[in-house]
Amino acid sequence: MLILYSCRILESMLPELQSLGLSEKEARVYLAALELGPTTAEKLSTHAKVNRSTTYVQLEALMKEGLISTYEEGKKTFFAPESPELLKRLLAKQKDAISTKERDLSSLLPDLLRQYEGAGERPVVRFFPGKEGITTVREEALTTKEKKMLVLFSHGHLAKLYSQEELDKYSDRRRDLGILSRGIYIHKEYFNLAGTDKLTERRFLPPEMLSLSIDVYVFDDKTAIFSLEGNLFAMVIESKQISTSMRSIFNFLWEHAKRPNGKK
Secondary structure, eight states: OHHHHHHHHHHHTHHHHHHTTOOHHHHHHHHHHHHHOSBOHHHHHHHHTOOHHHHHHHHHHHHHTTSEEEEEETTEEEEEEOOGGGHHHHHHHHHHHHHHHHHHHHHHHHHHHHHHHTTOOOOEEEEEEHHHHHHHHHHHHTTOSSSEEEEEEOSSHHHHHSOHHHHHHHHHHHHHTTOEEEEEESOHHHHHHOOOBTTEEEEEOOTTTOOOSEEEEEETTEEEEEEOSSSOEEEEEEOHHHHHHHHHHHHHHHHHSBOTTSOO
């Protein structure tokens, strides 16, 4: 029973010895040596539950670390554990290795940062779930610094999500903030209801030319995408490259869309 208890104690020390830099098998052999005292490789192999040929490899590594010594007695070779105090050497080696790595990183970091900064823009994507998320992003569009937003309107889904009073209040706030809204509708009914003024421009594309189930807002360096049916959510992509490309697409569609009087 005492032997079994001792084995369990030593087994529990394996992770700690590995954290100091020993491999699992090295740790097993060293713990077995501590328990058995001076003994043969064969007995260490059995006690450590490590293959005999592998045990010699581990003993060689442990001797290099000064944790195991060896001597001859008669025709047999014995291996004896050295004081666990010597494990402090392993920790000191780790500290030295970390210090060296810190110096290497310090010298390498400026070049890495230059490479990172020269790799170009990295888009930021933010996700907003539900109707509340859609409202949040619509409110963000009213903070545009350029005072201009380009909008692709889907088949009237926005009108199903908000009352006409809520939509009108949003438009009034936009105008009060001096923001120009240029919108392309693909739903004839809502296009006819939409008013125009010096801050509100509207054009129409028939759904057979442009089929959309989402709304798209482009403002500043941001592109906002709204899923307005089924799983409701809004997504904002902050990228000058993407917003510039979306503006080009919008302007192409704008040139092919009909004006309120029916002309192109």
